[in-house]
Amino acid sequence: MADTITPLELYREINEGRVSEILDVRNKDEFDAAKVEANRPVPTRNIPVYTVMEELEDQAAATKDGAVTICGQGNGSALVSEEFAELGKETRSLEGGTDAWNRLLVPFEIAGLPGEVRVWQFQRPAKACLSYVVGVPGQNCVIVDPTRDPQPYLEMAKEHEMTVTHVVDTHVHADHISGGPQLAQELGAEYHLPPEDAGGVVPFPNVPLKDGDVLDLGSAEVRVMSMHLPGHTPGTIALLVSDKVLLVGDTVFVRGLGRPDLTGQAEELAQDLFRSVHDRLEPLDKDTIVAPAHWSSPEEVGPDGLVVTTIEDVFKATLLNEKAMDKFVAEIVSSLPNAPDFYDTIRQVNAGQVTPPEDEIDVLDVGKNQCVASTSLA
Numbered sequence: 001m002a003d004t005i006t007p008l009e010l011y012r013e014i015n016e017g018r019v020s021e022i023l024d025v026r027n028k029d030e031f032d033a034a035k036v037e038a039n040r041p042v043p044t045r046n047i048p049v050y051t052v053m054e055e056l057e058d059q060a061a062a063t064k065d066g067a068v069t070i071c072g073q074g075n076g077s078a079l080v081s082e083e084f085a086e087l088g089k090e091t092r093s094l095e096g097g098t099d100a101w102n103r104l105l106v107p108f109e110i111a112g113l114p115g116e117v118r119v120w121q122f123q124r125p126a127k128a129c130l131s132y133v134v135g136v137p138g139q140n141c142v143i144v145d146p147t148r149d150p151q152p153y154l155e156m157a158k159e160h161e162m163t164v165t166h167v168v169d170t171h172v173h174a175d176h177i178s179g180g181p182q183l184a185q186e187l188g189a190e191y192h193l194p195p196e197d198a199g200g201v202v203p204f205p206n207v208p209l210k211d212g213d214v215l216d217l218g219s220a221e222v223r224v225m226s227m228h229l230p231g232h233t234p235g236t237i238a239l240l241v242s243d244k245v246l247l248v249g250d251t252v253f254v255r256g257l258g259r260p261d262l263t264g265q266a267e268e269l270a271q272d273l274f275r276s277v278h279d280r281l282e283p284l285d286k287d288t289i290v291a292p293a294h295w296s297s298p299e300e301v302g303p304d305g306l307v308v309t310t311i312e313d314v315f316k317a318t319l320l321n322e323k324a325m326d327k328f329v330a331e332i333v334s335s336l337p338n339a340p341d342f343y344d345t346i347r348q349v350n351a352g353q354v355t356p357p358e359d360e361i362d363v364l365d366v367g368k369n370q371c372v373a374s375t376s377l378a
Contacts, residue, residue: 002081005092007104014038021067025049025076034366038125039298049076060089073097102126105152108305116219117242127176128295134241135162139218142166144247145293148179166190166215170249171233172197174262174343175369178350194235198351231273232258245289250371253292254300254309259373261336270329286312294369332373
């Protein structure tokens, strides 16, 4: 039997520079749609499994010692690693393949917050998506922008004896399938989604958050306050935790801003984004930690493993310092690449407007996010 490596072990070893090579034996179209990447580069080759088996000795010789073999579910890569072992080439197969990698969530805590509140950032390497658990140990917690696999959030809540009272999607996501509605239903928690993002009607139980609403975490000195930040979408909200951490959705990132075109209202929403940035974000304390819903490149990951920035650093971007709305709008709109065609379908799924078969949802929920507009950093 071939040696194996779990998705979490692979993630950590890539980031530590301990993976000599990845041999991905999926078909080229599957490889192109979603590569296995972490926060530092790793040499990767894509050779379909049938080619590897036809050229077994040559492919074994071309593969580096200690390489990790990868396929969709882990079966083909395990076969390759077993055959390589017979030829004296030691490799490890990724357990569960890219299916398991796509579900991986890695928690990092945002430390040093005031009072009892704690915030954990869950990183999803397969999509460079970020979700959050915000809570007070022994009391209540909120899950923000959850993926379809709730188990890591629930394990965190159980570990710290927290009750999940609220599940929040900061907006109707276009790049991945939300697990929010189902999770809230299963837990009996309140679900919050901006109805403006769903055409004004949300077909499942939903309690819209208004600007200034407070979510109770069970402790008088801890609060999570909502803030309306239209721009990426019409209804985008952010959550300000204890006046210290802003869970900002896709409004701004460590580098760049959320693209305003995914609902077909690019210029109008770019104007909203300008106002959100200057009227709502800029007046906040410059030390406020900005925690986005995505990252785009390894350079955005800090030495502590977190993908965060501050209000002060956000406004070092030249585009965010642009005071003329027309120039701001023109630069963003002109910089936008074409969005994937399936983003419209994902938005409809997350708004409860369509319900595709489970296998189609699985396909929709792969591949890196493409939600960032122009960076224009100084």
